[in-house]
Amino acid sequence: MDDASDSRPGIRERIIDAAAQLLKEHGTSAVTTRAVAVAAGVQPPAIYRLFGDKDGLLEAVAEHVMTTYVEAKAGIVDAAAAAGVDPLDDLRAGWETQLEFGLANPDVFRLLSEPSRVLNSPSAAAGRRVLEKRIRRVAESGRLRVSEQRALGLVQAGGVGAVQTLLATPADQRDPGLGEAMFEAVLAQILADAPARGADDTVAATVAFRAIAPSLTALTASERQLMTDWLDRALAAK
Amino acid sequence: MDDASDSRPGIRERIIDAAAQLLKEHGTSAVTTRAVAVAAGVQPPAIYRLFGDKDGLLEAVAEHVMTTYVEAKAGIVDAAAAAGVDPLDDLRAGWETQLEFGLANPDVFRLLSEPSRVLNSPSAAAGRRVLEKRIRRVAESGRLRVSEQRALGLVQAGGVGAVQTLLATPADQRDPGLGEAMFEAVLAQILADAPARGADDTVAATVAFRAIAPSLTALTASERQLMTDWLDRALAAK
DNA sequence: AGCGTGCGATAACATCGATACATGGACGAC
DNA sequence: GTCGTCCATGTATCGATGTTATCGCACGCT
Numbered sequence: 106m107d108d109a110s111d112s113r114p115g116i117r118e119r120i121i122d123a124a125a126q127l128l129k130e131h132g133t134s135a136v137t138t139r140a141v142a143v144a145a146g147v148q149p150p151a152i153y154r155l156f157g158d159k160d161g162l163l164e165a166v167a168e169h170v171m172t173t174y175v176e177a178k179a180g181i182v183d184a185a186a187a188a189g190v191d192p193l194d195d196l197r198a199g200w201e202t203q204l205e206f207g208l209a210n211p212d213v214f215r216l217l218s219e220p221s222r223v224l225n226s227p228s229a230a231a232g233r234r235v236l237e238k239r240i241r242r243v244a245e246s247g248r249l250r251v252s253e254q255r256a257l258g259l260v261q262a263g264g265v266g267a268v269q270t271l272l273a274t275p276a277d278q279r280d281p282g283l284g285e286a287m288f289e290a291v292l293a294q295i296l297a298d299a300p301a302r303g304a305d306d307t308v309a310a311t312v313a314f315r316a317i318a319p320s321l322t323a324l325t326a327s328e329r330q331l332m333t334d335w336l337d338r339a340l341a342a343k
Numbered sequence: 344m345d346d347a348s349d350s351r352p353g354i355r356e357r358i359i360d361a362a363a364q365l366l367k368e369h370g371t372s373a374v375t376t377r378a379v380a381v382a383a384g385v386q387p388p389a390i391y392r393l394f395g396d397k398d399g400l401l402e403a404v405a406e407h408v409m410t411t412y413v414e415a416k417a418g419i420v421d422a423a424a425a426a427g428v429d430p431l432d433d434l435r436a437g438w439e440t441q442l443e444f445g446l447a448n449p450d451v452f453r454l455l456s457e458p459s460r461v462l463n464s465p466s467a468a469a470g471r472r473v474l475e476k477r478i479r480r481v482a483e484s485g486r487l488r489v490s491e492q493r494a495l496g497l498v499q500a501g502g503v504g505a506v507q508t509l510l511a512t513p514a515d516q517r518d519p520g521l522g523e524a525m526f527e528a529v530l531a532q533i534l535a536d537a538p539a540r541g542a543d544d545t546v547a548a549t550v551a552f553r554a555i556a557p558s559l560t561a562l563t564a565s566e567r568q569l570m571t572d573w574l575d576r577a578l579a580a581k
Numbered sequence: 582a583g584c585g586t587g588c589g590a591t592a593a594c595a596t597c598g599a600t601a602c603a604t605g606g607a608c609g610a611c
Numbered sequence: 612g613t614c615g616t617c618c619a620t621g622t623a624t625c626g627a628t629g630t631t632a633t634c635g636c637a638c639g640c641t
Binding site for chain 2: 211215218219220223224229251254255258259261262263264265266267269270272273274275280282283286287289290291293294306307308309310311312313314315316317320321322323324328332335337338339340341342
């Protein structure tokens with residue numbers, strides 16, 4: 106019945122919750138063994154009895170957050186497979202969930218992205234398995250034009266990179282369409298049937314002109330400034 | 344004459360080199376103020392006098408490694424611009440350099456990728472500026488079908504994501520083609536299929552844009568009117 | 582009942598980032 | 612030449628953190 110790790114009143118859970126909350130609300134540096142201990146109402150040694158060391162605690166936190174977050178994902182995957190939802194819509198839903206999660210929980214996301222942790226972490230493996238299922242469904246539909254491994258890597262890299270790039274940009278300067286653009290880039294690379302993106306000549310011409318506009322000496326500085334502002338606005342609207 | 348930061352025999356450099364070597368050879372955890380101090384043959388307080396705090400030291404290390412690595416990049420960019428190398432080949436060369444660097448120096452790369460550091464780090468800004476130049480050259484050639492900002496974000500995200508994904512995979516299970524696949528995915532997303540007319544000089548780009556400017560629905564009628572007036576004036580001045 | 586096993590609490594240890602304070606020497610003023 | 616001032620260096624230390632040893636106690640097994 107009861108696992109050995111489950112003592113009585115869920116002390117383990119209390120510690121994990123306290124650590125997760127501390128991590129989410131006050132950042133990585135606030136997650137100290139003592140702070141977690143007092144927040145959970147236990148003594149520092151309890152952490153070491155239950156998790157071995159601090160890294161074990163962080164791994165448990167990662168697994169907890171990941172599970173909480175992935176359970177929905179996994180449920181959606183299964184439900185989608187059963188309901189016959191388009192695998193691509195399913196993949197896109199997962200992508201958006203991951204981006205939202207990453208932007209909402211930067212510290213937890215960083216924790217889950219650390220290569221040293223990902224390499225030997227059961228929770229990371231679980232997360233990857235969910236993504237593998239989604240990729241597999243796309244593959245089974247016959248629309249993949251690269252290996253599943255390649256597709257998996259591209260989706261993973263695109264997601265991690267997009268989140269990290271957005272997090273590394275001041276919130277007011279972020280490109281809100283970056284995530285979707287990256288997803289489309291990955292899709293176009295792994296799908297057999299080309300999404301047939303319309304070759305938009307106007308955008309290309311606008312971008313090219315935007316690049317050389319600052320060198321138009323026939324205009325005044327303020328005119329150039331105003332014009333580039335308009336151009337950026339026009340491009341952002343695309 | 345002598346700057347206050349430059350005492351006598353390059354103590355600053357000795358400390359930075361010691362820290363960089365420690366970081367590269369023994370990982371992040373080995374970079375401790377005392378270890379750096381003994382490795383550089385100085386006293387712990389010296390670090391604080393020269394760098395303020397440990398984060399200042401890490402920033403200096405990041406800047407040093409970045410500079411050493413980027414100097415070649417920047418030189419290549421300038422040389423490429425002068426020699427008229429294909430902007431795409433130039434971009435690809437930078438991409439490959441970044442991937443190699445990230446895989447060869449995982450800890451330094453992680454340091455340089457930390458969002459909190461990237462947000463207010465001069466060295467990170469310098470690195471981004473190099474990439475901006477490369478993107479700009481592509482934009483000037485008229486081959487970009489998205490905004491420069493979007494292109495920049497996609498290249499950045501793709502590179503960071505690819506490196507991080509590769510680092511998070513056991514070396515013997517890595518997909519050696521992932522980096523190139525990601526690059527192609529990004530390229531396909533940001534490039535116009537057709538070389539978009541021979542708009543490699545300002546006049547051609549301006550003429551092309553002048554032709555499509557009236558159809559920019561994102562601008563108001565008066566803005567379009569004023570802009571086309573300016574465009575005509577700029578063309579007349581040529 | 583006796584006893585052992587395991588859990589919780591207190592205290593302590595080693596190390597880390599960071600700093601206060603004393604020391605000493607170099608340079609200019611007289 | 613001598614003294615005083617300033618600044619860099621060196622020592623010692625502080626607070627905090629990860630981690631562990633030790634003790635006491637309650638619970639279950641024989």
